[in-house]
Amino acid sequence: MDATERREQILVCATRLFEERPHHDVSTAEIAVAAGVARPLVHHYFGTKRTLYLEVLRRLYFIPPLSPAGLPSGSLEATVEVVLDRWLEGIWRHRNTWVATISVGGPGSDPDVAAIMREADEVVADRLIEAIGLSADPDVARLRALVVAFGGLAKASTRQWLVAGTLERSDVHRLLVAALLTIVRDVYPR
Amino acid sequence: MDATERREQILVCATRLFEERPHHDVSTAEIAVAAGVARPLVHHYFGTKRTLYLEVLRRLYFIPPLSPAGLPSGSLEATVEVVLDRWLEGIWRHRNTWVATISVGGPGSDPDVAAIMREADEVVADRLIEAIGLSADPDVARLRALVVAFGGLAKASTRQWLVAGTLERSDVHRLLVAALLTIVRDVYPR
DNA sequence: GGACGCTGTTGACACGAAGTCAACTCTAGC
DNA sequence: GCTAGAGTTGACTTCGTGTCAACAGCGTCC
Numbered sequence: 001m002d003a004t005e006r007r008e009q010i011l012v013c014a015t016r017l018f019e020e021r022p023h024h025d026v027s028t029a030e031i032a033v034a035a036g037v038a039r040p041l042v043h044h045y046f047g048t049k050r051t052l053y054l055e056v057l058r059r060l061y062f063i064p065p066l067s068p069a070g071l072p073s074g075s076l077e078a079t080v081e082v083v084l085d086r087w088l089e090g091i092w093r094h095r096n097t098w099v100a101t102i103s104v105g106g107p108g109s110d111p112d113v114a115a116i117m118r119e120a121d122e123v124v125a126d127r128l129i130e131a132i133g134l135s136a137d138p139d140v141a142r143l144r145a146l147v148v149a150f151g152g153l154a155k156a157s158t159r160q161w162l163v164a165g166t167l168e169r170s171d172v173h174r175l176l177v178a179a180l181l182t183i184v185r186d187v188y189p190r
Numbered sequence: 191m192d193a194t195e196r197r198e199q200i201l202v203c204a205t206r207l208f209e210e211r212p213h214h215d216v217s218t219a220e221i222a223v224a225a226g227v228a229r230p231l232v233h234h235y236f237g238t239k240r241t242l243y244l245e246v247l248r249r250l251y252f253i254p255p256l257s258p259a260g261l262p263s264g265s266l267e268a269t270v271e272v273v274l275d276r277w278l279e280g281i282w283r284h285r286n287t288w289v290a291t292i293s294v295g296g297p298g299s300d301p302d303v304a305a306i307m308r309e310a311d312e313v314v315a316d317r318l319i320e321a322i323g324l325s326a327d328p329d330v331a332r333l334r335a336l337v338v339a340f341g342g343l344a345k346a347s348t349r350q351w352l353v354a355g356t357l358e359r360s361d362v363h364r365l366l367v368a369a370l371l372t373i374v375r376d377v378y379p380r
Numbered sequence: 381g382g383a384c385g386c387t388g389t390t391g392a393c394a395c396g397a398a399g400t401c402a403a404c405t406c407t408a409g410c
Numbered sequence: 411g412c413t414a415g416a417g418t419t420g421a422c423t424t425c426g427t428g429t430c431a432a433c434a435g436c437g438t439c440c
Binding site for chain 1: 347
């Protein structure tokens with residue numbers, strides 16, 4: 001089999017396993033069996049188990065969708081409403097992956113893992129800022145930091161919606177719209 | 191040495207190690223050396239390494255302070271301002287521990303870890319609701335869910351402040367005050 | 381056609397960490 | 411002094427990771 005195909009196949013199997021179980025009790029042997037290959041081949045393609053895990057993470061984190069096209073032109077409020085509605089739509093469509101990505105760890109978690117998440121958070125923040133048409137603003141760095149923080153609210157609220165079931169989708173939408181508008185209007189301006 | 195003392199000593203050493211390094215490369219042997227005991231003793235007191243880790247987590251998560259006493263009586267806005275200011279003060283005082291607790295993991299992270307964090311988040315949310323004097327409200331469950339989500343904003347923004355350095359403390363304070371007021375006034379009411 | 385080299389693949393080994401167990405030490409009570 | 415029990419540990423077993431040399435398929439050159 002072709003090298004890139006095999007690599008991809010192993011990566012897919014590993015992703016599935018890492019999504020559904022704690023990574024410490026997913027062994028490379030198990031991944032190899034799932035992919036129908038011998039264990040050393042996993043190491044051949046990905047080096048260490050840790051490298052493979054990080055690659056799975058990158059793939060998961062950068063799948064989350066935020067359709068950048070077809071943004072509505074209108075008041076800030078209307079734009080934010082639509083953008084966040086679409087965003088929640090995408091979250092719902094990929095809810096399994098999303099829940100996996102926002103599941104949390106604790107102290108002693110991997111700094112490389114944290115770095116990947118941080119980078120992904122910033123990419124999402126930039127897209128969001130672009131979607132609401134503020135990417136040309138001076139002092140965007142500060143706005144970005146605020147929107148990254150907003151991302152924490154987004155993750156936590158979608159978890160309440162999708163995992164805990166203590167919030168409805170409409171609650172989450174209202175919360176996020178109100179929070180983002182507050183940030184842009186009241187908190188961001190010096 | 192007395193059993194509880196020894197247990198405590200091992201727990202303290204383990205906490206220090208888990209705080210500063212990824213838990214997968216902290217070995218029980220290392221913990222044992224740090225505590226000046228033989229490795230099996232660690233297992234004797236805590237069973238598995240996982241159990242010890244979870245106990246460290248519980249201790250870390252439930253240390254975070256939110257002084258419940260001396261709440262100011264006045265407008266909602268003034269109360270929220272003071273409560274969050276004090277909260278940030280506590281965060282700053284225990285910033286190392288705090289940063290350790292909000293450091294993130296990824297998919298495949300432990301469900302037990304997630305459960306501990308979720309419980310801690312709810313405790314903090316309840317204290318916050320109590321501090322702003324809304325714990326007697328009907329439909330508190332929904333408010334609590336919203337405040338738990340707000341906790342996500344609080345974590346992410348304090349991370350921007352303490353780790354990334356992209357926000358000032360005053361930024362975080364303004365952000366959290368505005369967001370919490372928005373939640374209580376605009377989002378929470380049906 | 382056979383030798384050669386390259387890529388994909390694997391069996392077998394080395395190393396290290398987790399968890400278990402029987403045995404040792406020391407103190408308290410008879 | 412002797413026993414009982416708690417605290418403690420050395421030694422062993424098991425398991426997972428990572429490495430290495432070797433094998434199989436296949437295209438290429440003499």
